[in-house]
Amino acid sequence: xxxxxxxxxxxxxxxxxxxxxxxxxxxxxxxxxxxxxxxxxxxxxxxxxxxxxxxxxxxxxxxxxxxxxxxxxxxxxxxxxxxxxxxxxxxxxxxxxxxxxxxxxxxxxxxxxxxxxxxxxxxxxxxxxxxxxxxxxxxxxxxxxxxxxxxxxxxxxxxxxxxxxxxxxxxxxxxxxxxxxxxxxxxxxxxxxxxxxxxxxxxxxxxxxxxxxxxxxxxxxxxxxxxxxxxxxxxxxxxxxxxxxxxxxxxxxxxxxxxxxxxxxxxxxxxxxxxxxxxxxxxxxxxxxxxxxxxxxxxxxxxxxxxxxxxxxxxxxxxxxxxxxx
Amino acid sequence: xxxxxxxxxxxxxxxxxxxxxxxxxxxxxxxxxxxxxxxxxxxxxxxxxxxxxxxxxxxxxxxxxxxxxxxxxxxxxxxxxxxxxxxxxxxxxxxxxxxxxxxxxxxxxxxxxxxxxxxxxxxxxxxxxxxxxxxxxxxxxxxxxxxxxxxxxxxxxxxxxxxxxxxxxxxxxxxxxxxxxxxxxxxxxxxxxxxxxxxxxxxxxxxxxxxxxxxxxxxxxxxxxxxxxxxxxxxxxx
Numbered sequence: 001x002x003x004x005x006x007x008x009x010x011x012x013x014x015x016x017x018x019x020x021x022x023x024x025x026x027x028x029x030x031x032x033x034x035x036x037x038x039x040x041x042x043x044x045x046x047x048x049x050x051x052x053x054x055x056x057x058x059x060x061x062x063x064x065x066x067x068x069x070x071x072x073x074x075x076x077x078x079x080x081x082x083x084x085x086x087x088x089x090x091x092x093x094x095x096x097x098x099x100x101x102x103x104x105x106x107x108x109x110x111x112x113x114x115x116x117x118x119x120x121x122x123x124x125x126x127x128x129x130x131x132x133x134x135x136x137x138x139x140x141x142x143x144x145x146x147x148x149x150x151x152x153x154x155x156x157x158x159x160x161x162x163x164x165x166x167x168x169x170x171x172x173x174x175x176x177x178x179x180x181x182x183x184x185x186x187x188x189x190x191x192x193x194x195x196x197x198x199x200x201x202x203x204x205x206x207x208x209x210x211x212x213x214x215x216x217x218x219x220x221x222x223x224x225x226x227x228x229x230x231x232x233x234x235x236x237x238x239x240x241x242x243x244x245x246x247x248x249x250x251x252x253x254x255x256x257x258x259x260x261x262x263x264x265x266x267x268x269x270x271x272x273x274x275x276x277x278x279x280x281x282x283x284x285x286x287x288x289x290x291x292x293x294x295x296x297x298x299x300x301x302x303x304x305x306x307x308x309x310x311x312x313x314x315x316x317x318x319x320x321x322x323x324x325x326x
Numbered sequence: 327x328x329x330x331x332x333x334x335x336x337x338x339x340x341x342x343x344x345x346x347x348x349x350x351x352x353x354x355x356x357x358x359x360x361x362x363x364x365x366x367x368x369x370x371x372x373x374x375x376x377x378x379x380x381x382x383x384x385x386x387x388x389x390x391x392x393x394x395x396x397x398x399x400x401x402x403x404x405x406x407x408x409x410x411x412x413x414x415x416x417x418x419x420x421x422x423x424x425x426x427x428x429x430x431x432x433x434x435x436x437x438x439x440x441x442x443x444x445x446x447x448x449x450x451x452x453x454x455x456x457x458x459x460x461x462x463x464x465x466x467x468x469x470x471x472x473x474x475x476x477x478x479x480x481x482x483x484x485x486x487x488x489x490x491x492x493x494x495x496x497x498x499x500x501x502x503x504x505x506x507x508x509x510x511x512x513x514x515x516x517x518x519x520x521x522x523x524x525x526x527x528x529x530x531x532x533x534x535x536x537x538x539x540x541x542x543x544x545x546x547x548x549x550x551x552x553x554x555x556x557x558x559x560x561x562x563x564x
Contacts, residue, residue, distance in 0.1 A: 023375040023384070024362075025527070025535040026465040125529050135469050136510070137529055193335065193343075238350050239466060239473075241375040241382030243341045265377055265466035276339045302339050302387065302397050 001067045001121070001153045008145040009061035009103065014120055014138070015113075016052040019128035023241070023264045030132040033219060033260045033283035034111055036179060036312050037075035041115035043319045044072035044092045044174065046159055051119025052129035052139070054151075056112040058286065060103020061145055067097045070117035070159050076109025076284055077176065082167055091173025094162050108183060109284040118156030134220055134261045161326035172322065174315070181281040188275035188301055189293035192247060194235065195271050202229035206271060207295050211255070215287040219261040222282055224291055228253025231269060239267040245279055247272035257282060257291075275301035277308050332361070332410075334403060340387050344406070347379040350503065352475050354379045355463045359540035361410055363419050368409035376539040377464045378473070420540045425507070425522050427498050427545050428553035429455075433521035436486070440500060440517050443483045452547055454478040455519065460505065460543040470509035470527025470535045474543055477505045489515030496521045496562055498545070520545075523557035 015038065018031025032038035032055055041053050054061075060078050072092045073080055080087045080103045087093050087101075095101065106112065122129050122139040129139055136142035140149060161170070195203060211224035230253055242248070246258045248268035257274050258266070259282070274282055275296055285291055296304075333345045344361060347354040358381050362374040365381070371389060375382035383406065392398040429452045430437040441448045460476035467473075482503045490513060493499070497508040499516035508514060509526035526536045537543065548556070 021373055022469075022534070023373060023382070024465060024539055025469060026467065026471055027469040027534075126534060137469065190336075190338070193337075238348065238378045239464070240343065240345075240377040240380045241337075241341075243338050243382070243384070245338055263466065264375060265464060270337075273338050298336055298339070298399075305339055305387075306395075306397075 001155055003069075003116075003151040003153060004064040004066060005061060005145045005147055005149040005151065006064055006100070007062040008147055008149075009056055010059040011057040012061045012145040013055055013131040013133060013143075014052040014122060014129055014140070014151075015055040015131060016129045017050050018130050018260070019126050019132065019137070022126055026264055027126070027132070027135055027137065028262055028264050029244075030135075030138075030219070030261045031128070031130045032113065034075050034113070034280040036280055036308070037111070038113045038115075039312065039316065040090070040174060040179070040319075041072050041074040041113040042119075043316050044074070044090070045070050045115050045117040046323050047115060047117065047119055048320075049119070051115065051154075052122065053113045053115040054120075054145075056103060056114060058110055059105050060112065062100065062102045063151075065095050065097060065099045065101065067153065068165065069095045069099075069153065070162060071095060071101075072115050073112055074115075074174075074176070074179075075112040076106040076180075078106045078112040079104035085167060088169050088173055090176045091169050093169040094164070094167065096165055096167055099167060109181060110286045111283055116153055117159060118154035121152040121154040132261060133218075134263075159323075161323055174319075178311075181284040183285060183289045185281075186292040186294040187278040187282055188296040188304065189247070190273040190275060190296060190298060190301060192270040192272040194231075194249070194269035197231050197235055197269055198249070198271060199230050199232050202231075205229060206255075207293055209292065211291045213285045213287050213289045213291055214254075217287060219259055220263070221259055222257040222285070222291070224255045224257065226254065229255060229271070235269055237267050237269065239265040242266040242270070245274040245276060246270055247274060259283060275304065277301065277305040332357075334406060336399075337382070339397075340385055342383045342385075342402075342406075344381045344383060345379060346381075350378050350463070350475065352461060355461060355475055359420070362539070364412040365406065365409045368412045369405060377466075378475075420542060421538065422542045422544075423537060425498070425524060425543060425545050426548040426552065426556060427456075427520040427522050428548055428550055429520035431550060433550070433553065434498070434519040436499075436517035437519045440481065440483050440519055444480050446480065451481060451519065454481055455505070456545045456547055458544075462537050462539050462541045462543060464539055465535065465537065468509055468512055468527075470537070472506055472526070472537045472541075472543070474505045477503055479503065481505075483517050485515040486517060489513060493518065494521065496523060496526070498522060521553065523553050523560050523562050525560050525562055
């Protein structure tokens with residue numbers, strides 16, 4: 001029961017909801033960059049235990065399935081072919097043993113999630129099967145896939161809704177549209193502790209400027225290129241805790257929005273905080289894409305997060321019902 | 327900022343920061359660890375992340391809803407403030423840890439530079455570094471990397487102009503007024519004065535980090551032979 005990695009793609013790593021509760025020891029949560037897409041990929045194959053899925057970045061891997069598998073791909077729509085047959089996105093598919101799944105590029109978006117029914121059977125490290133690339137903790141000794149890796153799959157009951165043992169996709173899938181980012185709309189941003197330590201032009205520019213996502217961005221941070229932002233005067237700060245979404249201003253004046261693998265502490269001025277509801281959208285921006293911000297209040301950020309979570313829960317329930325009744 | 331009354335400020339939808347000051351100071355940092363111990367006792371579902379002068383509180387917003395289903399910031403604030411008044415024996419939660427260090431030589435390539443900068447002999451640098459008691463102010467940068475407060479000010483030395491691309495695991499180093507230990511091979515700009523054979527972070531251990539924020543630390547000088555013998559036991563490698 002395993003998958004052989006023929007080609008690893010640009011960066012593919014196993015991710016789940018992250019490693020909670022170890023930030024005081026210097027180990028952040030990490031986990032999937034686009035959590036709703038990760039949860040929906042698992043739901044589509046009938047996984048209910050927050051199994052790890054493969055997070056695929058920009059250019060996908062080529063995998064050989066050594067056993068039958070039920071898979072689903074969510075997140076950015078990736079060109080995926082199973083033995084040459086194109087697979088529909090956001091839809092559960094049955095792959096018989098021996099199938100070679102070749103994933104190419106993504107026209108829009110940056111990260112796709114490949115879930116397999118039963119999940120990947122890798123040992124949890126400190127309660128999580130996430131790969132922390134920065135701390136080198138997790139499956140595959142904390143690194144991304146390499147050619148020749150074997151990804152063990154958990155044994156699981158045959159899905160009753162799989163009626164044929166030949167390569168096929170289910171006749172229903174999810175509409176990805178509500179969950180995709182258009183790479184244009186401004187992201188919701190809360191004012192940070194040091195927002196007013198910037199000069200007035202920079203305070204305005206943070207909310208009016210169009211930044212460009214730098215190619216040096218990664219799972220740790222989104223580096224935003226633009227006209228440099230400046231402080232009124234240099235600040236001598238001591239480090240304090242940071243979380244995903246914290247926007248720091250290093251001396252270069254080019255802000256960095258911390259992402260899933262945010263360091264647990266940081267010493268740069270904090271000029272903003274990306275609203276949690278928009279972190280998956282930031283995670284789907286590609287190097288070269290525009291990033292702009294609009295200011296929101298904590299109440300608005302919380303309301304939008306609650307609304308998104310309710311929509312996600314409704315959809316998860318509908319998927320579960322559909323699978324049960326099949 | 328009035329040090330008697332910490333400020334509580336939202337950072338994100340699920341994270342607040344409790345600030346006790348804005349300086350790297352042993353007394354302020356002690357208040358951070360004291361608050362963390364009280365909060366962990368009273369609100370075990372809130373994750374506490376200590377830094378030099380502040381404490382991050384990370385919570386599940388859905389656990390703090392009012393009757394109408396909205397996030398209840400007032401109730402959370404009151405729970406935090408009430409927890410800070412909780413009676414708890416804080417000193418009992420901190421460990422005393424002795425870290426054996428092979429100073430100088432191949433283990434501490436910058437020891438002579440540090441001595442020259444301080445106008446001391448290398449022997450004096452070692453004597454002063456081992457004489458002090460340190461406090462783990464916070465852990466960051468990498469899993470298990472302790473930022474220690476308590477360095478003899480005579481040993482303060484600026485970071486290297488050119489950071490090293492690879493500092494060996496276990497390296498004991500000085501950066502400004504701080505001293506710390508690299509838990510794994512990492513890039514780093516601090517001045518290396520020695521190396522410990524102890525493993526600072528091991529995901530397979532029941533307690534993955536040798537040190538916890540708030541712990542008291544002392545260094546003990548050992549010889550290269552002792553280092554080699556101890557390193558064979560701890561499995562420390564390059």
